[in-house]
Amino acid sequence: MSHETPSSTATAAHTDVPANGSAAGNGNGDAFENLSHENRKFAPSAEFAANAVVTAADYAEADADRPAFWARQARELLTWSKDFTETLDWSNPPFAKWFVGGEVNAAYNALDRHVENGLGDRVAIYFEGEPGDTRTYTYAQLTDEVKKAANAFESLGVVKGDRVAVYLPMIPEAVITLLACARIGAIHSVVFGGFSADALRSRVDDAEAKLVVTADGTYRRGKPSALKTAVDEALSQAGHTVQNVVVVKRNGQDVDWHEGRDHWWADTVDAASPDHAAVGHDSEHPLFILYTSGTTGKPKGILHTTGGYLTQTAYTHKAVFDLHPETDVYWCTADVGWVTGHSYVAYAPLINGATQVMYEGTPDSPHQGRWWEIVEKYKVSILYTAPTAIRTFMKWGKEIPAKFDLSSIRVLGSVGEPINPEAWMWYRDVIGANAGKNGEKKENPAPIVDTWWQTETGAQMIAPLPGVTATKPGSAQVPLPGIAVDVVDELGESVPNGHGGFLVIREPWPAMLRGIWGDPERFKETYWSRFETMYFAGDGAKKDDDGDVWLLGRVDDVMNISGHRLSTAEIESALVSHPAVAEAAVVGAADETTGQAVVAFVILREDATDSGDEIVQELRNHVGKEIGPIAKPKTILVVPELPKTRSGKIMRRLLKDVAEGREVGDATTLADNTVMSQIAQSLRK
Ligand code: WTA
Numbered sequence: 001m002s003h004e005t006p007s008s009t010a011t012a013a014h015t016d017v018p019a020n021g022s023a024a025g026n027g028n029g030d031a032f033e034n035l036s037h038e039n040r041k042f043a044p045s046a047e048f049a050a051n052a053v054v055t056a057a058d059y060a061e062a063d064a065d066r067p068a069f070w071a072r073q074a075r076e077l078l079t080w081s082k083d084f085t086e087t088l089d090w091s092n093p094p095f096a097k098w099f100v101g102g103e104v105n106a107a108y109n110a111l112d113r114h115v116e117n118g119l120g121d122r123v124a125i126y127f128e129g130e131p132g133d134t135r136t137y138t139y140a141q142l143t144d145e146v147k148k149a150a151n152a153f154e155s156l157g158v159v160k161g162d163r164v165a166v167y168l169p170m171i172p173e174a175v176i177t178l179l180a181c182a183r184i185g186a187i188h189s190v191v192f193g194g195f196s197a198d199a200l201r202s203r204v205d206d207a208e209a210k211l212v213v214t215a216d217g218t219y220r221r222g223k224p225s226a227l228k229t230a231v232d233e234a235l236s237q238a239g240h241t242v243q244n245v246v247v248v249k250r251n252g253q254d255v256d257w258h259e260g261r262d263h264w265w266a267d268t269v270d271a272a273s274p275d276h277a278a279v280g281h282d283s284e285h286p287l288f289i290l291y292t293s294g295t296t297g298k299p300k301g302i303l304h305t306t307g308g309y310l311t312q313t314a315y316t317h318k319a320v321f322d323l324h325p326e327t328d329v330y331w332c333t334a335d336v337g338w339v340t341g342h343s344y345v346a347y348a349p350l351i352n353g354a355t356q357v358m359y360e361g362t363p364d365s366p367h368q369g370r371w372w373e374i375v376e377k378y379k380v381s382i383l384y385t386a387p388t389a390i391r392t393f394m395k396w397g398k399e400i401p402a403k404f405d406l407s408s409i410r411v412l413g414s415v416g417e418p419i420n421p422e423a424w425m426w427y428r429d430v431i432g433a434n435a436g437k438n439g440e441k442k443e444n445p446a447p448i449v450d451t452w453w454q455t456e457t458g459a460q461m462i463a464p465l466p467g468v469t470a471t472k473p474g475s476a477q478v479p480l481p482g483i484a485v486d487v488v489d490e491l492g493e494s495v496p497n498g499h500g501g502f503l504v505i506r507e508p509w510p511a512m513l514r515g516i517w518g519d520p521e522r523f524k525e526t527y528w529s530r531f532e533t534m535y536f537a538g539d540g541a542k543k544d545d546d547g548d549v550w551l552l553g554r555v556d557d558v559m560n561i562s563g564h565r566l567s568t569a570e571i572e573s574a575l576v577s578h579p580a581v582a583e584a585a586v587v588g589a590a591d592e593t594t595g596q597a598v599v600a601f602v603i604l605r606e607d608a609t610d611s612g613d614e615i616v617q618e619l620r621n622h623v624g625k626e627i628g629p630i631a632k633p634k635t636i637l638v639v640p641e642l643p644k645t646r647s648g649k650i651m652r653r654l655l656k657d658v659a660e661g662r663e664v665g666d667a668t669t670l671a672d673n674t675v676m677s678q679i680a681q682s683l684r685k
């Protein structure tokens with residue numbers, strides 16, 4: 001066991017939540033019951049603190065002059081081809097401009113300059129394929145690959161400002177594609193490989209993509225799986241803007257071929273010239289669009305630009321993970337289809353000159369120790385993953401990681417959803433304190449940094465600094481230097497310590513989204529109308545007695561399934577698009593492993609026969625087709641009615657009570673108060 005004694009400084013975290021009923025920990029109810037007992041604190045060891053790359057001085061510097069702090073980071077972390085003249089232009093809120101007048105090339109900063117600085121032989125990526133194949137790219141090699149891809153995309157007619165849709169598995173070509181787009185100023189729009197052809201098509205259409213980059217397929221749990229078929233299906237109906245499709249050969253399976261449109265990566269990229277000059281792009285030039293779920297059915301294209309995004313991702317990656325690029329081996333397990341895979345796989349680690357591991361597959365292929373085998377093999381020192389993965393490993397048992405030597409690990413990160421204190425402690429004891437296969441424990445386990453942020457924020461916003469902060473199991477704790485986070489009540493007033501409310505951001509930050517692609521009104525309406533002058537994150541939060549922030553889950557209709565964002569409305573509209581469904585209501589119910597699970601209540605049309613399991617299976621598949629396998633409801637309940645208010649609003653809170661097996665709460669505002677007993681009765685059947 002670890003040797004430290006938790007300090008006795010009690011942090012009596014209450015469990016009061018925002019007034020909005022649905023905020024009650026959103027699926028984390030169980031975890032947060034423990035909050036009131038949480039009084040452990042783990043200070044960094046003296047040795048860790050002494051060697052930390054960032055100290056408490058950064059907080060003081062940023063507090064004294066926030067823009068000046070970020071201007072210093074921008075100039076120190078990036079090489080600008082033209083220096084900026086103004087740090088922040090906030091004259092037209094909520095539309096911010098950072099590092100105005102500056103010019104910078106993301107790919108040059110991630111690659112060429114390291115080679116020019118004599119680091120060409122440093123490993124950039126250790127790639128581990130699911131079947132066990134491996135590839136290593138040095139910075140010099142990765143630079144050549146990106147230059148070739150940039151030339152290839154240009155030869156296919158892609159120019160600065162064009163949109164490129166990326167539908168790839170977790171293979172090095174994904175990073176190469178993103179950086180090649182950034183190099184030429186094309187705007188990438190990655191669509192997670194787990195999304196369906198329909199979802200891909202709607203994103204391709206919304207962004208009006210000119211090129212799609214995909215692969216024949218990938219490997220999932222030891223089996224080849226297909227990707228290109230979804231691209232073919234998505235593009236089978238006319239009316240899209242795609243001119244070319246570049247296809248990486250990953251698993252060699254047969255693919256349909258559209259002459260003239262489809263090009264093998266090997267024939268275009270591998271064959272292209274490795275000479276390509278990077279030019280600086282305006283600091284506010286769009287870097288990428290990434291679609292994410294909101295409260296309505298239509299996903300939003302979150303837009304990020306160049307200078308501010310690169311500055312904050314690079315700073316946070318260095319500060320929060322205490323990155324020592326000469327010696328660390330960093331591994332972020334996120335897929336490039338999500339924002340974490342953008343900021344903390346494709347961009348920040350390379351900007352910072354780090355060596356990283358990239359793994360294609362699932363944690364249990366071919367055995368449940370695969371991740372720990374990878375950590376041991378590459379001597380991973382910084383591991384960044386999600387609570388849902390940690391809880392899965394807890395279920396599999398601590399004997400599995402104990403079989404491996406994880407002594408190289410010195411920093412552990414968490415992201416995507418609240419991490420319950422139990423999972424936090426397991427992460428610390430079983431992973432962070434592992435001092436070798438013989439079961440020995442480290443005297444000073446690796447610090448855990450729980451990082452809160454969003455697709456919209458672009459980079460980490462709330463997290464401990466591992467060499468400074470005494471960490472608390474379950475809390476992301478403190479806004480990072482230069483970030484102005486607060487918890488406010490209904491009226492937008494800052495709540496005192498010990499109280500809960502809504503998480504807001506009071507000041508613009510460098511990596512903030514610059515808008516929603518093609519929809520400036522929706523940008524204002526979604527994030528800047530709840531509290532006029534503050535960014536509304538959509539999360540409930542509380543401040544404990546030390547003023548540390550605890551995240552309590554979403555307060556809107558966004559669910560968090562294994563750290564993946566899905567909206568209730570999106571799944572409801574997928575369900576009602578099936579001919580058998582008259583009405584549907586979806587809730588995120590607490591789930592031990594995935595945080596939340598999708599539970600759907602459906603009313604069938606009168607002419608549809610309730611064939612029991614058969615219709616349920618059909619509806620699950622239908623959602624899989626409309627959105628993707630990740631959105632398939634875990635449970636579908638066929639009910640005679642849905643609980644509605646007199647104004648016709650579905651009371652999801654009551655359905656959540658049913659889905660989580662609780663006694664149904666206050667139902668007095670229902671238009672028809674017999675509905676809940678009708679539902680209960682039909683479920684008993
Ligand atoms: C949730 C992922 C608690 C939160 C980077 C947020 C978290 C949403 C944490 C964004 C955390 C993310 N603790 N909750 N450390 N990190 N969340 O856009 O509800 O996929 O609003 O970005 O995930 O999800 P997104």
